[in-house]
Amino acid sequence: MSILDFEKPIAALENKIRELREIAGGANEVDLDEEIGRLEAKHERLLVETYSKLSPWQKTMVARHPGRPHFSDIAATLFTEFEPLAGDRRYGEDLAIQGGPARFDGRPVMIMGHEKGKDTDSRVKHNFGMARPEGYRKAVRLMEMAERFDMPVLTFVDTSGAYPGIGAEERGQAEAIARATEACLNLHVPMIATIVGEGGSGGAMALAAANTVMMYEHAIYSVISPEGCASILWRTGEKAQDAASALKITAQDLEKLKVIDAIVPEPVGGAHRDPDTALDTLGERLRASLGQLSEQPRDALRPARWDKFLAMGRLDQQ
Amino acid sequence: MSWLTSYVKPKLERAFSQKETPDNLWHKCQGCGELIYMKDYLAALRVCGNCNHHGRMGPKERFDALFDGSTYETLECPKVVEDPLKFRDQKRYTDRLRDARSKTGDADAGHVAVGRLGGIETVAFVENFFFMGGSMGLAVGEAFVAAADAAIARRAPLVAFVAAGGARMQEGILSLMQLPRTTVAVERMKDAGLPYIVVLTDPTTGGVTASFAMLGDVHLAEPGALIGFAGPRVIKETIRETLPDGFQRAEYLKDHGMVDKVVARGEMRATLSRLIALMTHDGAAQADLARTRAAEAETAAAAGPADETPAAEDEPRKARKAKAEKPRKTERADKTERSDRADKTDRADQAGQGDRPAAQKAGAARPAEAEPGRSDGAGDRDDPPISRAAE
Numbered sequence: 001m002s003i004l005d006f007e008k009p010i011a012a013l014e015n016k017i018r019e020l021r022e023i024a025g026g027a028n029e030v031d032l033d034e035e036i037g038r039l040e041a042k043h044e045r046l047l048v049e050t051y052s053k054l055s056p057w058q059k060t061m062v063a064r065h066p067g068r069p070h071f072s073d074i075a076a077t078l079f080t081e082f083e084p085l086a087g088d089r090r091y092g093e094d095l096a097i098q099g100g101p102a103r104f105d106g107r108p109v110m111i112m113g114h115e116k117g118k119d120t121d122s123r124v125k126h127n128f129g130m131a132r133p134e135g136y137r138k139a140v141r142l143m144e145m146a147e148r149f150d151m152p153v154l155t156f157v158d159t160s161g162a163y164p165g166i167g168a169e170e171r172g173q174a175e176a177i178a179r180a181t182e183a184c185l186n187l188h189v190p191m192i193a194t195i196v197g198e199g200g201s202g203g204a205m206a207l208a209a210a211n212t213v214m215m216y217e218h219a220i221y222s223v224i225s226p227e228g229c230a231s232i233l234w235r236t237g238e239k240a241q242d243a244a245s246a247l248k249i250t251a252q253d254l255e256k257l258k259v260i261d262a263i264v265p266e267p268v269g270g271a272h273r274d275p276d277t278a279l280d281t282l283g284e285r286l287r288a289s290l291g292q293l294s295e296q297p298r299d300a301l302r303p304a305r306w307d308k309f310l311a312m313g314r315l316d317q318q
Numbered sequence: 319m320s321w322l323t324s325y326v327k328p329k330l331e332r333a334f335s336q337k338e339t340p341d342n343l344w345h346k347c348q349g350c351g352e353l354i355y356m357k358d359y360l361a362a363l364r365v366c367g368n369c370n371h372h373g374r375m376g377p378k379e380r381f382d383a384l385f386d387g388s389t390y391e392t393l394e395c396p397k398v399v400e401d402p403l404k405f406r407d408q409k410r411y412t413d414r415l416r417d418a419r420s421k422t423g424d425a426d427a428g429h430v431a432v433g434r435l436g437g438i439e440t441v442a443f444v445e446n447f448f449f450m451g452g453s454m455g456l457a458v459g460e461a462f463v464a465a466a467d468a469a470i471a472r473r474a475p476l477v478a479f480v481a482a483g484g485a486r487m488q489e490g491i492l493s494l495m496q497l498p499r500t501t502v503a504v505e506r507m508k509d510a511g512l513p514y515i516v517v518l519t520d521p522t523t524g525g526v527t528a529s530f531a532m533l534g535d536v537h538l539a540e541p542g543a544l545i546g547f548a549g550p551r552v553i554k555e556t557i558r559e560t561l562p563d564g565f566q567r568a569e570y571l572k573d574h575g576m577v578d579k580v581v582a583r584g585e586m587r588a589t590l591s592r593l594i595a596l597m598t599h600d601g602a603a604q605a606d607l608a609r610t611r612a613a614e615a616e617t618a619a620a621a622g623p624a625d626e627t628p629a630a631e632d633e634p635r636k637a638r639k640a641k642a643e644k645p646r647k648t649e650r651a652d653k654t655e656r657s658d659r660a661d662k663t664d665r666a667d668q669a670g671q672g673d674r675p676a677a678q679k680a681g682a683a684r685p686a687e688a689e690p691g692r693s694d695g696a697g698d699r700d701d702p703p704i705s706r707a708a709e
Contacts, residue, residue, distance in 0.1 A: 164548030174527035174547035
């Protein structure tokens, strides 16, 4: 597991505990239980303390941690019979966004999300979760299908942003994102979006105009990356930490701004330390939220989604 | 006034300022460098006669050039939360706003006006690039929503002149939320069956392109306009390659199927008016609306004094009727009452479909006199796009 800078004291303690265990496990006469217990308590304290007051920049690091649950983990753990579908039927297949029908508690649903990849090979294959127009057009196709076959749409957002490349621009990146946002907004079926790790700008928004928007406790969601913002407004990328604070990108800030509806708690020390627990919690929250939305009359979901976004940031909402 | 302040100071200021047009008499074309007599340049709608370079244009000039007889009414844009994040970089956002306001005389970058285009009542939305790079935050998003509402209330087409460096970063996530918000406004236009035409002007990049600017029934673009999602610099840094000639220019977008037509500014009014006449069947919906309103007014008049008695239980209906009769001059006191009504109509609208136009009407932006102290035509100030989002 890769260790983040601010996690180094925690990792040092973990190493120490491991070493002591090895010694204790050996043929030595020394009784190290007490020492190990003391260090473990200290480790737990440090972990809780560190993670209870992460700065926005530290959260950015956590949100980008490669060990966090990815779309592939979510699809495999929370859903059954996931059938990934490929292609936008216009130009090509984009592996940065994956999706298809699956079952959630036995009920057919449509799932889709950004996939960043886990190792060098898969990261290249999935283009680091940075989608091209084809990815968004595939998402539109799947949403239209979900609408026809009465499947709720569950999306999982994890991208630093849409891919900025020549081909992507040529094939209408902006239009593709706008159409995907439009498709989300027009669904008559329930839609739930979860910001799993990084919610980067329009590329994230395209899959997140949902009835319910949830966010993992240490995920981030922003109009621009802290680095990008710093390089424009501070004229140096080194001010990314300041930008991260100024932009209000944490789940806690966004809940206060009423941009997201709920925070999905992560295990102590972040989802990357215990992905299984993190996924369990996500599953519970999805179940509860989908239950609520399913009770609403079908005609109400589209206007409710429109009203929700129109109300956002308005004076009378403050 | 001493000789020092009246003569030396202005001279010094002039020497140190980097204005393109030192005395506003001449304009130096940014395309070919030719000096053009300012009067001629303005008469040509800021298009260079030598190289066809289209200079940037403020909202007032846009509206003047667009509407029949340069006659139109500007609509007041809804007030929004100011500096919702208490944002501060090297400068406070409130200071940046204040500077932009004192420079342009406007509250923000979004402008809405109603007038006739080829005889058909049309709503126009303009983004002012001279106000913080036209960047889209709450105010611009809200202005666009108001423009669509105003169009729906009048059964009028909507023309959006887009120019933006991107999202208003200083409003963080709330600027990103303008993507779905403006998209909802476009969907309302579609539900109402009204034409929505986008005119892409230089430059249009970032979040604006990824929402209402790419969702028009028709996309026109001014020659040479830079249009794209990611800015050229970001792309260059990402792929470390030189970009092809004409990349992300209007003509390039047309070649790639994203723009219907590249239209010179001098032809824009005629083109728009032709399209609108075709798409609205020469304003048939407006004629219907006028007839309905006249009939409603007649019934109301026939019903006579009965309508004068306060009928609290039928508020939404009444609100609609009050609007249908030509507006009795709006008093201050009416304001709160009206927003209250708008709320009710909105709710009523949620319950039963089909009432949409009425609800929109009640929520529409209110007309206002043009703000004093506007100086859009003051000169071709080329602001650095300080609020451009990379994505």
